[in-house]
């Protein structure tokens with residue numbers, strides 16, 4: 001029984017509305033996240049999820065039905081070969097709507113609509129910060145650490161890199177602060193090392209290692 | 219024909235209107251990441267975080 005289920009008209013005539021939603025569905029499958037108004041997103045969610053459910057069975061009939069709406073061969077292929085298999089275990093709820101701030105011009109509620117299992121492409125800025133940190137750390141250490149402490153240096157660098165990576169994951173805004181801190185640390189630590197190492201140099205390598213380990217703990 | 223006997227006073231008019239003219243402040247919560255006051259169920263417009271995840275990159279923030 002399908003009584004009193006009104007079509008959301010979105011202030012457009014039928015042909016216009018169909019065209020808009022069709023284009024939006026293509027964009028959603030192509031880019032996996034698009035920014036629209038809340039009302040459009042909610043209509044799009046309905047038709048896009050139905051398309052994904054149908055695309056789970058890849059046969060000529062289903063392809064023809066969905067090709068009526070997706071007039072883009074590569075996107076159609078992506079839907080059937082990439083997106084639908086990803087959702088094989090999931091029964092509905094393939095998309096997510098994230099509410100953003102209102103649009104400035106007309107105060108429309110803006111949202112992101114995205115595929116639930118969308119993976120974040122590693123952002124360029126994040127990569128750069130990581131590279132910068134590692135670059136800054138590495139040469140400083142090489143300069144500071146002299147021959148006896150080569151092994152301990154090799155141990156330390158990977159641990160620090162992972163710590164830096166964690167910072168990036170947790171917060172990019174905090175990132176700036178942490179970056180500054182890490183830089184400070186990086187600046188401080190090598191100096192301490194040089195002092196200790198010059199002292200320890202006369203003693204055998206094993207003792208130097210122990211001293212380095214104690215330094216780590218401290 | 220029924221006709222009002224008295225002029226509606228300013229006070230009566232305003233009493234009637236005051237109920238419908240009432241403004242309410244939006245409910246705000248603190249962003250879990252930066253502490254900015256944000257509307258519920260909304261991506262933080264200042265830091266781009268929502269439910270502990272970075273949704274908007276810093277360069278995307280308007």
Ligand SMILES: [Zn+2]
Pocket residue numbers: 249250251252253254262263264265266267
């Ligand atoms: Zn925030």
